[in-house]
Amino acid sequence: MEKFITITGPAAPLLWANIDTDMIIPVQRLVGASRTGLGPYGFERFRYRADGSENPDFPLNREPFRGSPILLAGPNFGCGSSREGAVWALMGMGVRCVIAPSFGDIFFNNCFQNGLLPVRLPEEVVRRIAEETEASPGNARTTVDLERQVVVTPWGEEVSFAVDARKKEAMLEGLDEIALTKRRAEEIAAWQARDRAARPWAWESVVE
Amino acid sequence: MASTLFDKLWDQHVIADLGEGWALLHIDRVLLHDLSGARALAEIAERGHAVARPELVFATPDHAVSTALGRTGESFAKGAATLAGLRQRARETGVRLFDLGQPGNGIVHVMAPELGIVLPGLSLVCGDSHTCTNGGVGALAFGVGASELTHVLATQTLMQRRPRNMRLRFEGALSPGVTAKDMILHAIGRLGTAAGTGFAVEYAGSAVRALPVEARLTLCNLSIEMGAKIGMVAPDDATFEFLAGRRFAPKGAAWDAALAVWKRLPSDPDARFDADHLIEAAEIQPQVTWGTSPEQVLPVSGRVPDPAEAPDAARRAAWAAALDYMGLVPGQPIAGTKVDWVFIGSCTNSRISDLRAAAAVLRGRKVAEGVTAWVVPGSEQVKRDAEAEGLHRLFLDAGFEWREPGCSLCVAANGEVVPPGARCVSTSNRNFVGRQGTGSRTHLASPAMAAAAALAGRIVDVRQFMA
Numbered sequence: 001m002e003k004f005i006t007i008t009g010p011a012a013p014l015l016w017a018n019i020d021t022d023m024i025i026p027v028q029r030l031v032g033a034s035r036t037g038l039g040p041y042g043f044e045r046f047r048y049r050a051d052g053s054e055n056p057d058f059p060l061n062r063e064p065f066r067g068s069p070i071l072l073a074g075p076n077f078g079c080g081s082s083r084e085g086a087v088w089a090l091m092g093m094g095v096r097c098v099i100a101p102s103f104g105d106i107f108f109n110n111c112f113q114n115g116l117l118p119v120r121l122p123e124e125v126v127r128r129i130a131e132e133t134e135a136s137p138g139n140a141r142t143t144v145d146l147e148r149q150v151v152v153t154p155w156g157e158e159v160s161f162a163v164d165a166r167k168k169e170a171m172l173e174g175l176d177e178i179a180l181t182k183r184r185a186e187e188i189a190a191w192q193a194r195d196r197a198a199r200p201w202a203w204e205s206v207v208e
Numbered sequence: 209m210a211s212t213l214f215d216k217l218w219d220q221h222v223i224a225d226l227g228e229g230w231a232l233l234h235i236d237r238v239l240l241h242d243l244s245g246a247r248a249l250a251e252i253a254e255r256g257h258a259v260a261r262p263e264l265v266f267a268t269p270d271h272a273v274s275t276a277l278g279r280t281g282e283s284f285a286k287g288a289a290t291l292a293g294l295r296q297r298a299r300e301t302g303v304r305l306f307d308l309g310q311p312g313n314g315i316v317h318v319m320a321p322e323l324g325i326v327l328p329g330l331s332l333v334c335g336d337s338h339t340c341t342n343g344g345v346g347a348l349a350f351g352v353g354a355s356e357l358t359h360v361l362a363t364q365t366l367m368q369r370r371p372r373n374m375r376l377r378f379e380g381a382l383s384p385g386v387t388a389k390d391m392i393l394h395a396i397g398r399l400g401t402a403a404g405t406g407f408a409v410e411y412a413g414s415a416v417r418a419l420p421v422e423a424r425l426t427l428c429n430l431s432i433e434m435g436a437k438i439g440m441v442a443p444d445d446a447t448f449e450f451l452a453g454r455r456f457a458p459k460g461a462a463w464d465a466a467l468a469v470w471k472r473l474p475s476d477p478d479a480r481f482d483a484d485h486l487i488e489a490a491e492i493q494p495q496v497t498w499g500t501s502p503e504q505v506l507p508v509s510g511r512v513p514d515p516a517e518a519p520d521a522a523r524r525a526a527w528a529a530a531l532d533y534m535g536l537v538p539g540q541p542i543a544g545t546k547v548d549w550v551f552i553g554s555c556t557n558s559r560i561s562d563l564r565a566a567a568a569v570l571r572g573r574k575v576a577e578g579v580t581a582w583v584v585p586g587s588e589q590v591k592r593d594a595e596a597e598g599l600h601r602l603f604l605d606a607g608f609e610w611r612e613p614g615c616s617l618c619v620a621a622n623g624e625v626v627p628p629g630a631r632c633v634s635t636s637n638r639n640f641v642g643r644q645g646t647g648s649r650t651h652l653a654s655p656a657m658a659a660a661a662a663l664a665g666r667i668v669d670v671r672q673f674m675a
Contacts, residue, residue, distance in 0.1 A: 016529075017522045018401055018501050022640045027621040030243060031272045031286050045642050074318040074522060077437060080640065082244075082337040084353035105371075105405055105437045106337055106351055113355030164228050164369065177355075178257065181232065181363045184224065188365055191223045191234060201458035201466040202236055202330060206263050208455075 002115035003174035003184055004146055007096050011066035011154075013072045013130035020080030025089040027081070038085055039092020060093070063137070067093065070142050072099040072130050075123065078107025087114045091105040097144045099126055099151065112167045115174065117146060119161045136207060146171060210476040217348035217473070221331045229370045235360050236330040240267035240303065241316045243621065244335025246290050248357040249297035259360040262302035264364065265292060269308060270315045271621050275584050275614040277352040281308055284623045288646045304480035305350055306588075311579035312455075313375050314587020314613040317341035321425060322589055324454030328443035328470040333360055337553050338637065340431040344424035345451065346443030346473055348408075353434065371406055371438060372482040375475075377413035380489040385624050385671040386567070387563040388423035389557060389635070390655035391415070392430040395487060397505035404436025407483060410475060411441050415489035421450040422561045429556045430637055433502040442474035461554045493671055497639045497652040498542055499530035504639070506542050508657065508669045514538035534649050535629070543667050545651075550581040550662040551644070552608075552655050554618035557635035558586030560593050562655040567602045569659035569673050575607030578667025582609045584616040608662070633661040 029041040047058045054061045060068070071090070076087060077100040087110045090098070094114060101123040103111075111118045132154040133140040140154035146168060150158040170177065181188075196203050211219070224232040240248065250258065259265060272287030273279065281291045298305035306312035312323055317338055320326045327452035328346035333339060335357040342349035349365050352366065360366050376399075378391055396403075411427050419427065419480055424441040431439025439448075450468060451457045453635065458466045494505035504527070506512070512531065515538065536545070552558070552566050563585065575581045583603050584590040591613055600610045616624050618636035625645025626632045630649055635658050636643075639650040651667060660670040 009358060015522075015527055017325060018503075020501075020638075020640050022638070022643055026642060027243075027271075027619055028647075031621055032290050045646065064577070066342070076405065076435065077402060079405075080337065080432070082335060082339075082351040082353050082639065084355060087353070102402060102405060104435065106353060106432075109356060109368075110353035110530075110569070127675055164230065166228065166230060166367075177367065178359050178362050181359065181365055181367070184232065188234075188363065192364075195234065199329075199466075199469065201462040201469075204462060205327070205456050205458040205466075206237075 001113065001174045001176065002116050004096065004115050004171045006143065006145045006147065007069045008141055008143040009069045010064045010137060010140060011069040011070040011072045011099065011129050011133050012060050013134060014059050015074045015127065015130055018076045019073055021078055021083050021086035021111060022080055024086040025060055025083065027083065029082060030085045033085060035088050037092065038089040042089035042093040050188040067088065069094055069096045070096045070144060071098045072126050073098055075101040077103050079104035082106045084110045087111055087116050091116055097128070101126060104183070112171060115171060117171065119151060121151060121159060121161060125159055132133060210479040212475040212479040212481065212563060213346065213410050213440055213473055214373055214438070217329065217331070220329065220369060223365060223625065226367060230367060231368050231370060233331060233368055235333055235364055235366055237263065237325055237332040238265040238360055239316045239320055239332065239334035239339070239492065240291050241271055241334065241336060242269040242273065242287065243271040244292050244354060244357060246294035247299065247354060248335060249301060249303070250293060251358050252362050252601055253297065259301040259303060259361050260364040265303040265361065266320070267298050267303050267305040268313050268316050268319050269294060271615045271619055273308065273614050273622055275611040275616045275624060277612060279308070279612050287622060288378065293664055305530065308321035309588065311588055314590065315555045315558060315615055317429070318558060318586030318590065321345055322454070322587055322636055324451050324457030327451060327466070328447060328455060329473055333357065333366065337432045337437065337675055340430055340437060340439040341425050341429040341555055343438060344421060344428040344472065345447050346440060347371055348438065350437040350544065371408045374404060374407035374409045374436070374483040375481040376409055376411050377486045378411070378415035378489045379413045379486060380415060382447040382489045382492065385492060385494055385656065385674055386492050387427040387654040387656065388419055390492050390495045392427050393505045393652060394492045395500065396430065396434045396502045399434060399485065401501050401503040402435040403435060404434040406430060407436050408434040408438035408440065409434070411439065416443065420561060421446055422559045425559070433637055438566050443470050443648050451589070494654065494657050496657060496667055498529065498534065498536060498541055500533055500639055500641050501530070502639060502652065504530055508543050508667065510542055512536045512538055512540050512542055517598065543669060545667045546580060546631065547633050547661045547666055549626050550579060550633055550658050551617040551634040552582065553584030553586065554636035556584065556637045557655050558584060560590050560591065563590070563594050566655040566659040567599050568665065569656050569670060570600060570606040573663050574608060575662045579662050579665050581607060581662040584611045585613050587613050617644050633658045633667065
């Protein structure tokens with residue numbers, strides 16, 4: 001996983017509500033795909049016109065938002081399908097942090113697995129960052145500091161955000177969760193032995 | 209202390225409390241489909257891990273396979289390598305694969321209850337958001353992403369944060385022509401597509417108790433469209449009767465031991481829920497979506513809303529965009545809207561009871577001219593059972609295509625698409641932009657409503673076809 005500490009840049013506004021993961025990456029792009037290479041297809045139904053040319057109305061096609069590391073979104077961002085390809089596509093576009101009032105539960109977890117930081121901020125704060133950035137796109141900068149758990153807005157205010165301590169540590173250190181869990185192998189084996197005695201049917205019904 | 213069904217399911221599986229509400233959970237069953245499963249098996253091999261407990265992992269291709277009669281794993285060429293990878297990795301790791309044409313093959317959330325892979329009280333994950341379907345038998349079942357799935361395969365465990373408890377009660381009796389699909393669409397329309405975010409939802413009340421198990425699976429299937437990755441119905445005699453004798457259900461003394469545990473799972477009478485909603489079953493009419501989010505739904509007697517009357521600016525914009533995409537006009541009655549395609553299938557509504565409900569509407573009638581209508585049974589077993597009953601003949605005589613099991617037009621990852629601009633009444637679960645193919649327009653509804661739309665060539669109240 002890529003480490004995440006602090007990022008700064010123009011925050012790209014895409015404030016639609018309920019942006020689902022089908023919108024972020026169509027499933028057709030995920031047949032046979034890998035973790036890398038999905039960037040060109042991120043938001044493709046909105047980013048390109050029918051003839052394949054860029055849609056100039058799509059915010060992320062405008063300067064300075066092309067390749068922006070911070071995406072501002074509306075409520076319930078990443079709802080729908082569990083496809084982790086949505087996270088890979090965003091990261092392929094250069095996004096390292098999404099700031100939104102709320103997120104789909106599965107997408108939220110998937111972000112942390114890849115070093116993409118999802119930040120929940122009140123809707124009015126997200127909207128104001130978008131407005132201030134749009135008003136001065138060349139100069140307005142937003143900073144996301146995971147260590148201190150603050151977003152520094154374009155008007156210089158520090159707005160704190162919540163993040164679980166274990167997720168924060170994993171992101172700051174770029175930890176491998178499988179390796180962490182495997183350190184608990186004895187504890188897991190002991191639990192399984194006890195469970196097998198208590199719920200033998202849960203283990204034995206799969207044996208034919 | 210009084211516990212909910214969810215509390216009992218969760219607590220049963222906690223290996224370690226990690227603080228801040230996080231726990232390391234044991235996962236009793238893992239389901240793999242071709243898209244997420246093949247990749248996860250490849251990834252753990254690449255990262256040097258073994259599958260921790262292959263006997264607890266079950267695989268079936270469904271997403272990226274053709275459902276044309278006579279199909280093979282190569283019929284959808286772009287999915288062929290993925291399927292070949294799944295076959296090879298399953299062989300190497302000892303994971304059981306239910307391949308095309310074999311009993312047990314089918315849409316992953318249809319085959320798991322069908323085979324008794326999922327049981328009350330078990331924890332189950334799959335790299336698929338509709339894993340919540342399996343909660344219909346009283347299991348803790350939820351969708352995970354690729355990384356979490358890899359973690360489960362490598363360790364048989366998963367780190368998760370405990371969600372909060374929500375109860376959604378449906379009390380009273382449903383009206384004729386109203387199904388579990390209408391119940392959950394109605395609920396999503398009322399509560400919104402994010403109402404369940406951060407919650408595990410238990411469906412309860414007399415109308416839920418009265419549902420057969422297959423209908424409970426439909427109810428739980430759309431939990432994720434309400435934002436909840438977990439949906440559940442407490443197990444009861446209907447559940448036990450449904451599961452008894454299934455291939456991977458316990459037998460003999462093991463069944464009796466399991467039953468004793470399962471009977472203690474329902475929420476205690478005085479258990480508290482962090483959110484509690486009540487819906488009167490009698491209020492629910494047959495539902496149909498008008499927009500591009502499952503919350504954009506109407507009773508079939510309703511009119512398409514006017515963005516000018518939206519409660520806030522965000523919804524005004526969302527409604528306007530949805531109407532534009534769907535080619536609808538504010539204020540028009542949704543009934544009467546001309547339909548080009550009808551799709552009966554998906555993990556929501558492709559079980560034998562769904563096909564029977566559609567067939568009952570179609571019997572002796574013909575699909576309207578100009579409508580392309582498909583039935584895609586949810587599994588090889590559903591297909592065989594339907595054929596044994598002669599349902600396939602009834603669908604074919606009415607003018608439907610009768611196909612092989614798979615996800616087909618629900619996900620359009622398999623070369624099967626609704627053409628751009630075409631309007632499809634679909635028994636699936638997502639009416640998202642482009643979900644059934646670029647430019648496709650989806651109206652979600654029950655199997656009976658979909659059958660009625662096929663006959664009329666337009667969206668119509670199924671109750672007009674019920675004598």
